[in-house]
Structures are given as C-alpha cells and as structure tokens.
C-alpha cells in the first residue's frame with residue numbers, strides 16, 4: 454500500500470515492479486486523476502491499482518487482501534502519525550519503506566542513548582526494527598525544498614512481552630518525554646508517583662492505626 458500517491462510517480466514504479474497497490478490520497482482531484490494516469494500507461498497496471506480517496510489517518514479498513522508492505526513518500530507533516538497508525542491498524546504490514554524528512558528518519562531509527570532518541574523512536578520500536586535506508590538530497594526535487602529527506606526501512610517484529618497494554622506503555626512514553634529537561638523520575642511523577650519513600654502519614658501501618666482509632670460513621 455501507498456499513502457499520498459500524488460501524481461503517481463512512485464505508484465507507477467510499484468505497479469511496474471509487479472505490485473498490486475492500494476493508494477490512499479487525501480486530495481480528491483489527485484485521487485480521481487491517478488487511475489486515469491495509470492490507465493493511460495497500461496490496462497494491466499490500472500487493474501492492479503485501487504485508490505482510496507481519504508485522509509490516511511481516518512482509514513480503518515482497506516479493500517482487497519490485507520496489505521503486507523507500506524511504501525510511500527509520506528506527507529512530511531503527518532509522517533510519524535501515519536506510520537504509527539498504519540502499523541497499529543494493519544498488523545498484516547510486515548515491511549515498510551518510506552521517505553520522510555531526514556530529521557524524522559533519524560528519530561525513527563535512533564537507538565537508546567542517541568541524542569535524537571524520543572517518542573517516535575520508542576513507539577516505532579514497539580512494532581518494528583527501523584533503520585535509515587538512504588539519504589535523498591534536496592536537489593532532486595523541484596521546487597527545491599528547504600529540508601533534506603531520507604528513507605527509513607522498518608521490519609515488523611513481535612511486540613515486547615509485558616503485562617501492560619500498548620496504550621499504557623505509550624502513555625508512559627509520552628509522559629517520559631513530555632518535558633525534555635526533566636529526569637525520568639520527575640517527568641513520571643504525575644503518572645507514577647514521585648518515587649520518593651512514603652512519608653509517615655501515608656505509610657499503611659500508620660494510616661491503619663489512625664483509621665482504627667477513628668469512630669465508625
């Protein structure tokens with residue numbers, strides 16, 4: 454599957470390589486145009502293309518067989534949410550190769566300890582192993598953008614074994630990285646308590662005694 458086929462340059466490449474493609478395009482004019490563009494090349498290619506005119510973030514099901522690969526020049530402003538949403542919603546997706554802004558590629562592929570390790574790195578790692586798969590200089594685009602681009606390749610793996618749900622883990626990840634200059638303990642104080650030893654007032658032994666001494670209502 455592809456997100457954001459636009460005028461269809463990547464779509465044509467995928468079809469010509471033999472793939473069946475479901476392409477999700479938010480722009481209704483582009484979504485209408487692309488089947489015609491492909492049909493103008495060949496009826497065989499057009500027969501293997503399905504265009505879904507929709508915002509990718511709203512797509513919960515796709516026509517045809519469950520998708521096994523996501524290949525896209527992702528819209529840069531929503532690249533991370535689209536990637537994570539698709540990995541979550543379509544567990545048939547085994548492989549991903551996407552072009553994103555170079556800094557985003559670095560974050561997605563960052564390992565713990567790296568300066569750019571952050572929420573996208575941890576969340577992507579929940580689903581898949583990610584690596585930078587190439588750099589695309591800005592001069593290959595027209596008009597020339599003011600950002601560099603890069604390819605990220607992801608390969609799905611089993612999620613970590615934990616008694617917590619994915620939603621619970623992601624909530625901790627969001628809280629942990631919400632305030633960059635805080636220690637992990639301080640950042641998680643609101644969700645998980647301060648981590649300080651309990652004070653005398655809140656220790657169960659003391660509170661039980663106080664409770665026992667109080668008359669019942």
Ligand SMILES: C[S@@+](CC[C@H](N)C(=O)[O-])C[C@H]1O[C@@H](n2cnc3c(N)ncnc32)[C@H](O)[C@@H]1O
Pocket residue numbers: 456457458459460461462463464477478479480483507508509510525526527528529531
């Ligand atoms: C970076 S362009 C890629 C165009 C084409 N794939 C290419 O490589 O030349 C991004 C495309 O994504 C589409 N797009 C942007 N936001 C989208 C969204 N939320 N869901 C689906 N398509 C989106 C845009 O309309 C545009 O066609």
